[in-house]
Amino acid sequence: MIGKELIVKGWVRGFRNDRFIQLNDGSTIKTIQAVVEAENFDEAILKKITTGAAVGLKGILVESQGAGQAVEIQVSEIEIIGEANPDDIQKTVMQPKKHSLDYLREQAHLRFRTNVFGAVFRIRHNVAFAIHKFFNDKGFFYLNTPIITGSDAEGAGEMFRVTNLDPLNPPLNEDGTVNYKEDFFGKAVNLTVSGQLEAELAALALGQVYTFGPTFRAENSNTSRHLAEFWMIEPEVAFNDLKDNMDLTEEFLKYLSKYILDNCADDLQFLHERDAAEQTQKPQNERNELGLIQRLEFVVNNDFKRLTYTEAIEVLLNSNHYKKKKFKYDVAWGIDLQSEHERYLVEKEFNCPVILTDYPAEIKAFYMRQNDDGKTVAAMDVLFPGIGEIVGGSQREERMDILKEKCAAFNIDEEELWWYMDTRKFGSVPHAGFGLGFERMVMFVTGMTNIRDVIPFPRTPQNAEF
RNA sequence: UCCUUCUUAGCUCAGCUGGUUAGAGCAUCUGACUGUUAAUCAGAGGGUCCCUGGUUCGAGUCCAGGAGAGGGAGCCA
Numbered sequence: 001m002i003g004k005e006l007i008v009k010g011w012v013r014g015f016r017n018d019r020f021i022q023l024n025d026g027s028t029i030k031t032i033q034a035v036v037e038a039e040n041f042d043e044a045i046l047k048k049i050t051t052g053a054a055v056g057l058k059g060i061l062v063e064s065q066g067a068g069q070a071v072e073i074q075v076s077e078i079e080i081i082g083e084a085n086p087d088d089i090q091k092t093v094m095q096p097k098k099h100s101l102d103y104l105r106e107q108a109h110l111r112f113r114t115n116v117f118g119a120v121f122r123i124r125h126n127v128a129f130a131i132h133k134f135f136n137d138k139g140f141f142y143l144n145t146p147i148i149t150g151s152d153a154e155g156a157g158e159m160f161r162v163t164n165l166d167p168l169n170p171p172l173n174e175d176g177t178v179n180y181k182e183d184f185f186g187k188a189v190n191l192t193v194s195g196q197l198e199a200e201l202a203a204l205a206l207g208q209v210y211t212f213g214p215t216f217r218a219e220n221s222n223t224s225r226h227l228a229e230f231w232m233i234e235p236e237v238a239f240n241d242l243k244d245n246m247d248l249t250e251e252f253l254k255y256l257s258k259y260i261l262d263n264c265a266d267d268l269q270f271l272h273e274r275d276a277a278e279q280t281q282k283p284q285n286e287r288n289e290l291g292l293i294q295r296l297e298f299v300v301n302n303d304f305k306r307l308t309y310t311e312a313i314e315v316l317l318n319s320n321h322y323k324k325k326k327f328k329y330d331v332a333w334g335i336d337l338q339s340e341h342e343r344y345l346v347e348k349e350f351n352c353p354v355i356l357t358d359y360p361a362e363i364k365a366f367y368m369r370q371n372d373d374g375k376t377v378a379a380m381d382v383l384f385p386g387i388g389e390i391v392g393g394s395q396r397e398e399r400m401d402i403l404k405e406k407c408a409a410f411n412i413d414e415e416e417l418w419w420y421m422d423t424r425k426f427g428s429v430p431h432a433g434f435g436l437g438f439e440r441m442v443m444f445v446t447g448m449t450n451i452r453d454v455i456p457f458p459r460t461p462q463n464a465e466f
Numbered sequence: 467u468c469c470u471u472c473u474u475a476g477c478u479c480a481g482c483u484g485g486u487u488a489g490a491g492c493a494u495c496u497g498a499c500u501g502u503u504a505a506u507c508a509g510a511g512g513g514u515c516c517c518u519g520g521u522u523c524g525a526g527u528c529c530a531g532g533a534g535a536g537g538g539a540g541c542c543a
Contacts, residue, residue, distance in 0.1 A: 016502050035501080068503040090476045090494050096504085097477065097492050102536065158541095194543090219541060220467055232543060328539090339539075392543065437543030450536095462534095 001061050001071070008032060008073065009056040009081065011113065014096060015049050021075075023057065026112075029119050029266050033072040034059065045078055052084035052094040052113070101453055108457055108466050116274065119267035120454055123260060124442050130259035131212060131233055131438075134252060140208040140235065145195030147214060150187055151416060158218035159190035160228075191216035196234050196433065197367070197420050200396060203236035203431055204423050210235040212438070220461050224450040225388060227439060229459035236433035242369075242378040242395045245432035246355055249382055249391055250304050252436070253353070257296045260445045268293060268445075275447040288386070292447040295385070298352070299444075305350040308358040309337075309376065315349055316341055336363045339388060346383045354383045366410040368394040369430075370402050380434070387444055393434020400424040 010025035010032075018038050022031040034057050038046060049055060056079035064072040084094075093099050093107045093114055104111040111117045132142065148162050164184050165171065171182040180188040195211040202209045215232040235248065260268060272292040279287045290298060307315070316322055316331045321344055329338040337356075346354050358376040361368070368377035382391035397403045403424055407414040414421055442454040452458035457466045 014503090016505060017500055019500065020502050020505095022503085033503085038500085064501090066501055066503070086494060087476090092476085095476065095493055098504095099477065103477070106535090215543080217542075221541060222467085223539080223541090224537080226542070230543070389543065435543060440543060 002063060003060065005058065005060050005076075006073070007056060007058045008034070010054070012049055012051055012053045012055060012084075014051060018046065021049060021055075021057070023055070024118075026118060029115055029122075029270050033064065033066070033069050034075050035072055036075045036078070040076075041078060045080065048080045048083050049078070050084050050086050050089065051096050052089045052092075053080065054082035054084075055079060056081055101448075101450060105452055105458075112456075115270060117453075119270050120442070120446050120448060121456065122267050123264050123271075123446055124454060126260060126264050127256055127438070127442055127445060128212070130256050130263075131210075133259075134255050135208075135210045135235065138208065140210050141202075141206050143195075143199055143202045143206075143209040143211050144213065145192065145198040145211050147192050148185075148189050149192045150185065150189050151197065159193055160216050160218045162189050162191060193217055194232070194234065194435065196236065196435065197417075199234050199236040199433060200431065201419070201423055203238050203433070204427070204429065207239075208235070208237050222461060224452070225440065225443075227451055227455060227458055227460060230451075230455070231438035233436040233438055234433060236431060238429050238431045240395070240432040241430055242357060242380060242432060245393055245395060245434060246304075246306060246357070246380055249355070249380070249393065249434055249436075253382070253391070253441075254300050256441060257299045257445060261293070261296050261300065268296075271447050295447075296445060302352055304353040304355050304382070306355045306357065309356055309360065310358065312337070312341075312345060312356055315345065319344065319349065321348070334360050334362070342383050342388055346385050351385075353385070356381045356383065361406075364394070366406045366412055367396050367403070369397045370406070378432075382434075384440075384444055386449070387440055390440045390444065391434050391436050393432065395430060395432040398424060398428045398430050400428065 008023060008025065010023040012021055013024050013031050014020075014022040016022075019036060021034040021036065023034055024031045036046070036049075057073060057075050058077035058079075059073040059075040061071055062074050064070060066072070089095060093104050093110050099114070101116075104114065104117065112121065135142070163180070165178065165180075165182070171179040173179045180186075183189075192213075192215060194215060195213060199209055199211050211232070211234045213231065214229060216229055217226075218228065219226070221228075235252075237244070237248065240248070275288075275292040288295070310333065313331060313333050316327075321327065322331060327338075327340055327344075329335070329340065331341065345356075346352075357378070357380045358371060359379045359381075360375060361370060361377045364377050364379045368379045370377055378395035380391075380393050381389050382393075384390045397406060400421070403421065404414060406412075407417070439451050439454050443449070443451060446454060448454050452460065
């Protein structure tokens with residue numbers, strides 16, 4: 001390539017000394033240095049080479065005389081493709097200085113142009129691609145489950161109603177409620193909160209399937225780990241039990257971490273250094289001992305700690321933390337574990353990813369398979385340091401009689417789920433699956449600590465800008 | 467939904483028990499320099515102190531209400 005003439009097009013990141021242009025085209029975090037001899041160009045053209053401007057440069061690729069880069073372009077022609085007024089640029093996140101993530105969030109349309117978000121969204125793409133590759137290589141089929149769904153019995157959270165009735169003058173029943181029989185689908189429908197039940201139907205024929213699509217929860221959750229619109233991956237495998245399910249989850253999460261280590265080195269290195277700088281800003285006791293790259297390597301190289309809910313309760317009860325009454329919420333068999341309990345197990349007790357299994361039936365969903373003890377179900381949660389629950393899954397109840405009992409116990413109308421129940425009538429088999437929050441995985445591999453910074457256009461309560 | 471913190475220049479922030487003309491760094495502009503790497507040096511411009519009302523001789527500072535944002539909790543992925 002040295003000595004070749006080429007044309008590069010991109011956006012100016014910096015123009016030092018009226019001589020050195022740093023140009024970035026988004027394909028990588030790296031910039032290329034282009035050198036202009038001021039005397040060869042019209043001053044009016046040079047004035048337009050400003051931070052944020054789009055330019056096309058023609059020139060010879062030469063070995064760089066400077067120390068910061070191996071090669072550079074000796075520019076012979078300059079085309080200004082899109083100007084950027086410095087006074088206006090200064091009011092945006094493109095202003096060449098460090099910005100807070102809060103401020104960048106307010107300009108989500110421009111934050112793509114920063115190094116941090118360029119790196120995050122290139123990595124987000126690579127995680128998505130790795131997910132498809134992992135499942136495809138294993139013989140899974142990618143299944144598209146409906147985004148508009150008529151079932152509201154899934155119990156995974158508050159749903160968004162989808163309707164095209166006139167909100168000011170809807171058709172009413174005699175009792176004053178809205179008559180959805182006159183709505184587009186002839187019934188009340190919502191945006192999906194999970195594709196799992198539909199994925200089960202397909203798994204009981206195609207064997208191994210996975211979904212990867214948008215998911216909507218109308219929960220009024222205001223945290224750095226929740227979105228109203230997020231993407232979820234839900235594999236479902238016929239003939240798998242809970243152990244198989246755990247093995248698949250662990251292999252999957254290790255694969256994704258390894259894929260990013262192997263394929264996103266430059267972006268990962270940048271985010272690693274950013275993460276390290278962030279850590280130094282924190283008080284000593286809140287710092288992460290491992291750097292971002294080490295955290296990924298740790299997941300790849302270490303077995304996840306597996307223990308049952310009952311064992312976890314024992315660990316918590318025997319901990320000094322508990323004996324010194326440092327937990328805000330009490331610990332007893334039967335409680336739903338609080339964030340502080342999960343964090344203690346993951347970050348203090350075991351210091352590695354943890355898979356908790358066999359939870360009390362009462363605190364888990366109706367479709368999870370009842371264990372022989374009659375008290376617990378074959379559920380599993382994967383807990384990651386700093387992120388919390390990243391995966392939730394279970395072996396599903398394949399026995400019709402027990403499933404009917406569970407529907408009754410959970411107050412679920414089995415008539416409405418007739419299609420789900422039907423699969424237990426014909427050739428029902430053990431099967432299992434899980435849900436991975438895509439954005440939470442992207443948080444883990446990028447080191448970002450707010451979920452709004454790993455999705456291009458976050459949807460949260462009271463906010464749907466852009 | 468609850469608890470809590472914050473809102474001062476384009477950005478990040480300082481501004482003491484209320485007291486003259488509200489500051490710094492970076493960014494921007496102008497000039498110098500011309501093989502720089504977060505360039506450097508000199509200078510300049512830039513403010514509805516989030517909004518509304520109140521207390522006071524006097525409010526960026528105190529009080530009340532509102533708006534927006536962050537952190538934590540619950541719920542979950």
